Amino acid sequence: MNTTDILSILCQMPSSILFKCPESASIYASKGFEQDFGISQSDSVGTHSFVFFDPETKDVIPPCNSPFTLAEKGEIVAQHFRLQTGLRTMNCFVESGVITTPAGMWVVLQVKTNVTALFSENKKSSAVSKHIAFNQLLTNFSSKLITASVHELDGIIDQALAAFGVFCDVDRCYLFEFSDDTECMSNTHEWVAAGVTPFIDELQNMPTSSLPFFMTHITDGMFKVDDVATLPDEAAAEKHIFDEERIFSILCVRIMVDDTMYGFIGCDIIGSPYVWNAFDIEYLRRIGEMLGNTLQSLHNRKALQKAQTELLEANKQLERLANIDGLTGIANRRLFDSTLLRDVKRCFEQGEALSLLLIDVDLFKQYNDAYGHVAGDAALQKIADTLTNSCAGNVDLVARYGGEEFAVILPNTRLDELHAIAARIIRNVKFLDIHHQASDYDNKLTVSIGMACLELSSPCKDAALQSSESALSLVQQADRALYRAKASGRNCAKL
Known part of the structure; x- marks a missing residue:
């Protein structure tokens, strides 16, 4: 031989x-x-x-x-x-x-x-073993997907595609997602076996209209081709793409989310035709259903999170509207009262200084009578902006106290600093150069300021008990000081 x-x-x-x-x-x-x-x-x-x-x-x-x-x-x-x-x-x-x-x-x-x-084994026992093994594989990924966050999902999908690809011995396994209008589709996840060229980067934003034969079948639930060479003439566009990627057999099943076609999961064989078995189809369909259920759950979670976020934003907006003066855009009386009470309490707890300014626009009634309420509103807006810009502290609060009156809460501000801030406000308001010919005092709009200061040498144990009474007392001090400023000829600040 x-x-x-x-x-x-x-x-x-x-x-x-x-x-x-x-x-x-x-x-x-x-x-x-x-x-x-x-x-x-x-x-x-x-x-x-x-x-x-x-x-x-x-x-x-x-x-x-x-x-x-x-x-x-x-x-x-x-x-x-x-x-x-x-x-x-x-x-x-x-x-x-x-x-x-x-x-x-x-x-x-x-x-x-x-x-x-x-x-090579008994056909029946081999099929049963394969089915059991696949169910174990599916259970493993199902448990991961149940608790998966949005950030973890991509990694788990990649793992599932890889496990399915190895288990069924295909060359490529992938997930495509459709755009909201189903006009385009993109390859979002792809696993390839050793020696197989990946195509995920080239398969982005593909017009679905360019693959009409495929779309007709996947819309019905499944696209299965054992031998690409047998595709009919109307599938010429699809056959051209498959030939470029050396795909001989392809199997895809759709994924539904919220009763809408979300995309599809698919796999293919390179180099030679392959007759897809019933278990290949069943396994891929079950993977698709598992991903569809997970994506549906995430879709519901996202919708719930979006609704919760919108509700929080709406509540914040309502709270902002409830605390903001509609004309000037600064804090209103409601926010002023709650902030002053909080800051006074903290002043007692930490032994810090707290100052308050009450500001009145001089002869504002006469200004409104002479120039009209529209001009009066514009003047109040400019003064509000000036007060905000004149107080540089991050924790300072400028509020519209009522009518033509404003208030400024100044935490951690002592008496010597308070005089400087008040003088700066008076100067900056006059620099606005708002003409007021009806004024008996000046031909420009000015303000009068009442100052009050609470200075403690050490923290107080009964801060909660004293805060309410002390807040009222601080306002009364500032109000009396404001009266003295007006009596002194206006356009000045008094303590």
Whole structure:
């Protein structure tokens, strides 16, 4: 028996094997291997046509560590690889052996693919085991998705696609999302097997109108093609894209969220046609339903969060409107009263100083009578802005006290600082140059200011009891001081 006879026998083997002579570059495949990997004819091919990948890292196995090299060195190979031929890439378990024939030594690799494994056992028990394994896989990701936050979802989807891709031994697995108007679709998540080119970056904002045949089928729930070559003429656009990506078989199922088509999950086979099994369709559909339920839950959560945020914003707006003077945009009397009570209490608790200014626009009734209420409102707005700009403290509060009266609360402000602030306000109001010809005192609009100051040397234990009475007392002091300022000829500040 010569080399040709041995080669013929090994090539006719129904088992999926690769074999070669030691130190020879030629690798041969059995009929069983050709069937599994979609090779149409037996041929002697170079080693470059068979590429082994690490299924975990997806790195190419270097020639020095390839199964053939290890077997030729006498090492026993028994491990998982991702094997790529000129047509197909598949996960497989490789075991090595060396046989001796009259024509010499042969290194043999038995390549057990997932497909081979499925039919190597009792068909019924194998299918049941596969179904149980998939249910365990689905349960694992379902539990993760139930509690997933928006930020965690992308990572879990990537993990689910990878697990499904490895489990069903496909080349690519992906998730597409439609735009709100379904005019475009984008590849948002993609897993590819070792040796497979990813296309996620190229598949963004694709017009759905460019794939009418696909859209018709996916809208009905599923798009399944065992052999792209058999697509009808009306699917020419789809076939062109599939050919560019070397897709031979494709399976996609839609994902529904809130009774609307959200997108689809899909997988494909590269290099050779593949007849999609019933369990392939069922497994992909269940993954799609799981993602759809999760996305629905997140959609509901987002809607609830949005409603809660809008309610909080509405409440803040109502609170702001309740505390802000509508004309001037500064604090109103309600906010002034609550702020003064709070600041007085803190003054007693921490032994700090607290000052108060009551400000009255001089002869404002005469100004309104002479220039009208529109001009009067504009003057009050300008004075409010000036008061705000004249008080530089971050915790100061400028409020409209009532009518043409304003108030300024100045925490941590002592008497010497208070005089300077009051003088600055008087000067800045006069710099507004608001003409007031009806004034008996001046031809410009001016203000009078009453000052009051609460200065403590140390904290007080009964702060809560004293705060209300002290707040009223501080206002009364400022009000009496304001009266003295008016009696003194206006346009001045008194203590």
